[in-house]
Amino acid sequence: MEKSSSLEEQFIDLLEKNKKIIYKVSNLYGEHTDDRKDLSQEIILQLWKAFPNYDSRYAVSTWMHRIALNVSISFMRKEKTRKKTVDSYQSDQSLLNWDTQKEDERLTQVYQIINQLKPFDKAIIILYLEGHKNNEISTIVGISETNVATKINRLKKKISSNFKS
Amino acid sequence: MDFQELNNIWNRADESLETNLKINKAMFKEVSIQKVKSKLYELKLSSWIEIAFNIPFALFLIGYVIDQFTIIKYSVPAFLLLLISLFGLTFSGYKLYLCYRRIHASQSLIETQKSIEKLKYYELMEKNLLYVIIPLFSTAFLIVMAQSILNIDLYQYSNWLALQAASSVIVALIIVFILKKFPNKKIQESLSFLKEINAIE
Numbered sequence: 001m002e003k004s005s006s007l008e009e010q011f012i013d014l015l016e017k018n019k020k021i022i023y024k025v026s027n028l029y030g031e032h033t034d035d036r037k038d039l040s041q042e043i044i045l046q047l048w049k050a051f052p053n054y055d056s057r058y059a060v061s062t063w064m065h066r067i068a069l070n071v072s073i074s075f076m077r078k079e080k081t082r083k084k085t086v087d088s089y090q091s092d093q094s095l096l097n098w099d100t101q102k103e104d105e106r107l108t109q110v111y112q113i114i115n116q117l118k119p120f121d122k123a124i125i126i127l128y129l130e131g132h133k134n135n136e137i138s139t140i141v142g143i144s145e146t147n148v149a150t151k152i153n154r155l156k157k158k159i160s161s162n163f164k165s
Numbered sequence: 166m167d168f169q170e171l172n173n174i175w176n177r178a179d180e181s182l183e184t185n186l187k188i189n190k191a192m193f194k195e196v197s198i199q200k201v202k203s204k205l206y207e208l209k210l211s212s213w214i215e216i217a218f219n220i221p222f223a224l225f226l227i228g229y230v231i232d233q234f235t236i237i238k239y240s241v242p243a244f245l246l247l248l249i250s251l252f253g254l255t256f257s258g259y260k261l262y263l264c265y266r267r268i269h270a271s272q273s274l275i276e277t278q279k280s281i282e283k284l285k286y287y288e289l290m291e292k293n294l295l296y297v298i299i300p301l302f303s304t305a306f307l308i309v310m311a312q313s314i315l316n317i318d319l320y321q322y323s324n325w326l327a328l329q330a331a332s333s334v335i336v337a338l339i340i341v342f343i344l345k346k347f348p349n350k351k352i353q354e355s356l357s358f359l360k361e362i363n364a365i366e
Contacts, residue, residue, distance in 0.1 A: 012190055020182045044193070070277045077358065097187045107178040110171050120365050123274055129175045142273025143365060156168045 011051050014060060015044065021064050021130070022047075022096055027111055028122055029072035039075050040096040043068045065130070066140050069123045076119055113162055117155065124148065125155050208284070209264050215257040223250040229313060238320055239312055242305030249298060256291060260284060279362050286355040293344055293352075300336040304329050 015022075022043050030036030047067050054063055114125055120141065127137045134152070138145045226247040233239040268280045304326065311317040319326050 008193075012188060012193060015188050015193075019186045019188055020179060023182055023186055048193075066272070066274070069274055070272075073274065073278055074281060095189050095193055097189055104174070104178050104181060106174045110174050113171065118361070120274065120362075129172060140273060141365075142275030147365075159171060160168045 007052065011048055014051075015047070018060060018064050019096060021061065021068055024130075025065070025068040025072050025126060026096075028114055028126060029076050029119075035075075037094040037096075039072060041094060042075055043071045044095045046071050059136075061130070062132070062136055062140060065127060065132070069126070069140070073119045073123070113159055116162065117158075121151065121155055124151055125159070128152050128155075208288070209261065212257040212260045212264070215253060216261075219250050219254045219257065223247060223254060225313075226250060226309075229309065233312075239309065242308045245302060245305050246309060249302060256287070260287060275362060275365065279359065282355050282359050282362065286352060286359065289349055289352045289355065293349065296340045296344065297337045300333040300340070303333050 022040050026036045026040040026043060030039040047064065050063075050067055054060075114122055117125060123141060124137060127140060132140070134145045134148045137148045137152075141148070143151075226243050229243045230240050230247060233243065263280050263284045268277060268284070307329070308319050308326075311319045
């Protein structure tokens with residue numbers, strides 16, 4: 001019991017330090033506020049499930065991004081009438097709370113632009129913006145480094161042209 | 166605004182996010198006590214049940230084929246049923262392999278998503294296949310079961326058996342026609358997503 005509670009503390013500490021990853025990913029893959037809440041919850045639960053097997057050879061952010069993005073792509077592909085993960089909790093409650101009033105308007109605009117990309121492209125651009133190197137992105141996504149570099153260049157151009165139009 | 170500006174906005178947002186975001190610790194403690202629901206749990210369970218039913222059935226059929234080897238009228242339908250049963254076992258085994266070995270959210274996005282989508286596709290295909298297999302092999306099943314359990318030779322009722330066989334083939338053909346005419350939308354979606362994943366690689 002003590003062991004599991006200490007594991008819980010370690011996990012919450014890790015979440016606290018990396019909560020922005022969950023917020024950004026769920027904001028980019030969830031269409032509406034409710035979807036985002038559900039998605040952030042699903043990500044946290046899957047992280048918690050995978051936490052005992054966390055391989056310390058990988059950076060925490062790499063591990064979190066991998067899980068968060070995998071969960072998000074699967075979540076996106078599910079039917080809209082999907083069953084909620086945490087049925088027994090009120091819909092206004094969320095494991096990750098954020099005050100939308102205080103959200104930067106320009107950031108919302110950035111999210112809207114990135115949101116127009118395909119699921120895997122979105123993942124690549126998030127990882128790039130989060131400062132991951134090409135070799136890290138290659139490991140997380142599962143494509144070659146050359147492919148990552150090509151895709152990033154194309155995506156940058158695409159995003160810039162979307163801005164102009 | 167160009168990409169560099171977007172990058173700057175993204176990075177600047179970190180500070181405000183740090184302040185505004187809160188982890189609902191109390192709720193997490195409550196939720197984490199509950200067993201984390203796995204989307205794959207149902208699939209794993211159904212595959213294990215299929216295996217649990219198929220192994221004794223396949224063993225029974227192997228014994229039956231050996232016993233009735235010289236009596237073609239029984240050994241052939243039993244052999245057909247054995248093939249279906251072995252196919253079911255292989256399929257369930259492969260699904261479990263995908264579930265346990267290939268699907269981990271901590272693996273690369275391409276690998277995980279491909280395995281999930283393959284699993285979904287195979288599930289749907291298996292369902293479609295069963296719609297055809299069940300009526301098609303119902304006659305073989307009836308012949309073997311009637312002989313082995315009740316010791317009744319259904320070939321005595323040849324008219325009824327012929328009617329049953331003919332109608333089951335017709336039913337299977339109608340099902341194949343319907344499945345081709347109205348292909349499952351989910352299968353199409355699965356295939357196109359798999360194509361999308363392959364294009365990224």
